[in-house]
Amino acid sequence: MRLKLEFTKPFSDAVGRKVVEMEFGGNTCGELLERLSGEYPALSTKFYDEDGSVTDYLIIFLNDKPISALEGLDSEVRDGDRLLFFFPISGG
Amino acid sequence: MFNRKLGIVDLSKGKVKVSDTPDSLRKAFLGGRGLNSHYLYKMIDSGTDPLGPKNVLVFGTGFLTGTLVPNSSRFNVSAKSPESGILGDANCGGYFAAELRYAGFDRIIVKGKANRPSILYASDGKIEITDAKDYWGLDTTDVQLALKKDLGGVESAVCGVAGENKVRFACVRTGVKNAAGRCGLGAVMGSKNLKAVSAWGKDGIDIAHPEEMLETCAELKDYLMKSKITPILGSVGTPLLYEVSNAFGAIRTKNSQLNAWSDSLNAEEVEKYVDKMIGCSSCIVHCRHRNSLGGEGPEYTALGLLGSNLGIENTANVIELNNVCNELGLDISSSGTYLAWAFELYERGIIDRKVTKDELQFGDFELAKKLLHDISRRRGFGDVLAEGSRNVERFGPESKDYLITVKNLPQSDPHDVRYMKAFALGIATASRGADHLRSRPTLEIFFKLPKEVRERIYGKGVTNDPTSYEAKEKTVFFSDNIFAAIDCLGVCKFICHGFNSPHFVDYSWMKRLIHAASGWNLREKDIEEVGKRVIDTERMFNNREGITRKDDTLPKRYFDDPAPLKIAMGHHIDRKEFDGMLSRYYQLRGWTADGQVKAARKKELEAIA
Numbered sequence: 001m002r003l004k005l006e007f008t009k010p011f012s013d014a015v016g017r018k019v020v021e022m023e024f025g026g027n028t029c030g031e032l033l034e035r036l037s038g039e040y041p042a043l044s045t046k047f048y049d050e051d052g053s054v055t056d057y058l059i060i061f062l063n064d065k066p067i068s069a070l071e072g073l074d075s076e077v078r079d080g081d082r083l084l085f086f087f088p089i090s091g092g
Numbered sequence: 093m094f095n096r097k098l099g100i101v102d103l104s105k106g107k108v109k110v111s112d113t114p115d116s117l118r119k120a121f122l123g124g125r126g127l128n129s130h131y132l133y134k135m136i137d138s139g140t141d142p143l144g145p146k147n148v149l150v151f152g153t154g155f156l157t158g159t160l161v162p163n164s165s166r167f168n169v170s171a172k173s174p175e176s177g178i179l180g181d182a183n184c185g186g187y188f189a190a191e192l193r194y195a196g197f198d199r200i201i202v203k204g205k206a207n208r209p210s211i212l213y214a215s216d217g218k219i220e221i222t223d224a225k226d227y228w229g230l231d232t233t234d235v236q237l238a239l240k241k242d243l244g245g246v247e248s249a250v251c252g253v254a255g256e257n258k259v260r261f262a263c264v265r266t267g268v269k270n271a272a273g274r275c276g277l278g279a280v281m282g283s284k285n286l287k288a289v290s291a292w293g294k295d296g297i298d299i300a301h302p303e304e305m306l307e308t309c310a311e312l313k314d315y316l317m318k319s320k321i322t323p324i325l326g327s328v329g330t331p332l333l334y335e336v337s338n339a340f341g342a343i344r345t346k347n348s349q350l351n352a353w354s355d356s357l358n359a360e361e362v363e364k365y366v367d368k369m370i371g372c373s374s375c376i377v378h379c380r381h382r383n384s385l386g387g388e389g390p391e392y393t394a395l396g397l398l399g400s401n402l403g404i405e406n407t408a409n410v411i412e413l414n415n416v417c418n419e420l421g422l423d424i425s426s427s428g429t430y431l432a433w434a435f436e437l438y439e440r441g442i443i444d445r446k447v448t449k450d451e452l453q454f455g456d457f458e459l460a461k462k463l464l465h466d467i468s469r470r471r472g473f474g475d476v477l478a479e480g481s482r483n484v485e486r487f488g489p490e491s492k493d494y495l496i497t498v499k500n501l502p503q504s505d506p507h508d509v510r511y512m513k514a515f516a517l518g519i520a521t522a523s524r525g526a527d528h529l530r531s532r533p534t535l536e537i538f539f540k541l542p543k544e545v546r547e548r549i550y551g552k553g554v555t556n557d558p559t560s561y562e563a564k565e566k567t568v569f570f571s572d573n574i575f576a577a578i579d580c581l582g583v584c585k586f587i588c589h590g591f592n593s594p595h596f597v598d599y600s601w602m603k604r605l606i607h608a609a610s611g612w613n614l615r616e617k618d619i620e621e622v623g624k625r626v627i628d629t630e631r632m633f634n635n636r637e638g639i640t641r642k643d644d645t646l647p648k649r650y651f652d653d654p655a656p657l658k659i660a661m662g663h664h665i666d667r668k669e670f671d672g673m674l675s676r677y678y679q680l681r682g683w684t685a686d687g688q689v690k691a692a693r694k695k696e697l698e699a700i701a
């Protein structure tokens with residue numbers, strides 16, 4: 001399946017680009033994170049904490065919903081999906 | 093002494109009274125915003141003219157301000173707002189608040205009006221009223237430099253020319269860009285002929301348990317520094333949010349006609365103009381920029397409200413407008429909102445050159461800059477704009493449909509709230525008008541927030557879907573309470589639990605810090621109660637000024653115009669669902685169905701002395 005991924009800072013720094021279109025053979029967002037960490041090693045320290053668990057500081061939108069509103073890392077991705085990765089931050 | 097004094101200055105009589113704040117009051121409100129709001133409720137009669145001598149202006153430091161506690165730099169400036177006509181209050185960082193405590197004061201209350209431009213100088217437990225004739229007319233940085241030179245190393249909270257000219261959205265400033273920005277409190281200074289409050293002190297703050305304080309602060313610092321969020325805030329600052337909101341379709345653009353704008357205002361473009369990152373007193377985060385164009389900032393708010401909202405793409409132009417607002421002493425949120433409002437009204441033919449003199453259009457940097465100067469000096473159309481939301485009367489009722497305000501206060505941050513329903517309820521119910529800093533609820537989009545943690549924080553039934561209205565009143569209720577508590581402590585919201593992170597300073601940390609500083613054994617529940625007391629006291633002030641359910645609403649556009657772009661496309665706020673959320677919020681607060689604080693609670697809070 002073909003996915004369109006959009007990264008904002010600091011994830012875009014690790015990828016070297018803001019938008020990546022990719023072929024993906026897996027099923028879930030969790031699998032996608034693993035694949036991306038393999039492909040872009042600098043991403044793995046941004047995605048995972050030292051103990052290997054996925055960091056709290058990553059928000060992923062799958063089309064128009066955060067994966068928190070879906071099945072979390074088990075959320076299934078489908079052909080043509082768009083994903084947005086961003087760092088949660090507040091302020092004014 | 094841990095406690096400092098309360099200074100009450102009557103500018104009309106030229107008198108200063110110095111007294112203590114009773115422990116009963118401090119236990120009920122701690123300090124900062126809470127005590128300020130208590131004094132406003134007690135000292136200001138309903139119907140008081142905010143720009144008249146009967147308004148009361150309070151500069152109040154937080155309970156922990158000036159101590160070792162990380163990010164304990166904050167103070168609140170409060171008065172009846174000349175912009176909204178209701179409770180006016182603004183929180184501010186920098187170095188002034190700590191200095192005021194070292195000078196011997198927790199809080200200064202200013203009444204009356206001086207018969208000539210004046211300055212208050214606090215030092216060594218005393219306050220002098222001195223002549224300001226050499227300082228009147230100076231921009232905010234110039235006046236602070238002059239005061240430092242003349243009085244020797246003082247820190248000052250000042251108004252700019254906008255405040256002197258009683259522009260209804262003039263701010264109070266300390267340092268180059270720290271602002272008690274909202275609600276027109278700089279105009280209250282101007283109306284009292286008060287150019288500055290300066291402080292210099294050498295008295296350290298006596299801590300009840302110094303060893304415990306050292307250990308607790310070291311532990312807290314480690315905890316904060318380990319978080320992934322701290323280095324990001326300290327290297328990029330809030331401009332990071334612009335890109336996120338823009339990618340999402342949540343950046344206020346051209347007066348919210350659009351919800352996405354140019355990448356030219358992303359953090360990496362801003363970084364090209366950053367000299368270095370700096371911080372407020374005792375801060376371990378350092379989220380602010382010093383820019384190479386002669387100022388500090390921009391924050392996310394400036395990028396949105398002076399950039400996308402005005403249709404301006406050029407990064408340097410936006411930074412320059414940010415610097416202009418800071419020097420003139422204009423609130424950036426209100427300035428960017430009113431300018432965009434006027435531009436759209438002109439485009440729609442609701443106002444014309446008979447009123448505006450110039451042709452108005454989005455994207456015109458030179459025009460925006462000129463108007464900011466004209467507003468601050470009340471020249472031409474600037475004099476009209478200086479009246480803010482009150483122009484609905486002048487421009488006609490249709491103009492109100494395009495004004496992005498709640499309770500006559502422009503929305504503070506550039507976040508288009510049509511997608512996130514809890515956020516929308518938060519700005520509709522915030523005690524000073526449309527404001528994200530009172531309750532911004534962000535944890536719901538953390539996908540790693542397990543249900544039990546979410547329910548422990550917010551209560552049962554809150555979904556992790558930001559577009560759902562279900563139980564969202566609980567997220568606002570929780571955030572409102574804890575942000576009020578941290579405002580009372582004088583600690584920056586950036587390290588508050590629930591603002592940026594499900595971690596950081598929660599009630600259990602607050603309890604430990606309060607104990608180390610003062611020796612008081614408060615329970616977590618007691619601190620939460622302080623927050624609730626503050627919200628109810630502020631609501632009582634507003635109820636007395638006529639605020640009811642009808643005022644807890646949103647700009648028409650957020651209800652009726654679906655967002656046109658990106659992920660947020662098609663989202664808007666459903667009136668019926670919103671109404672349901674509001675009713676449930678009132679129930680949580682224990683207010684009447686019309687949004688009034690009930691008589692028994694009012695009696696209880698009025699009895700606190």
Ligand code: SF4
Nearest residue numbers: 371372375377379584
């Ligand atoms: S985090 Fe930023 S606003 Fe908060 S105290 Fe530090 S420098 Fe000031």
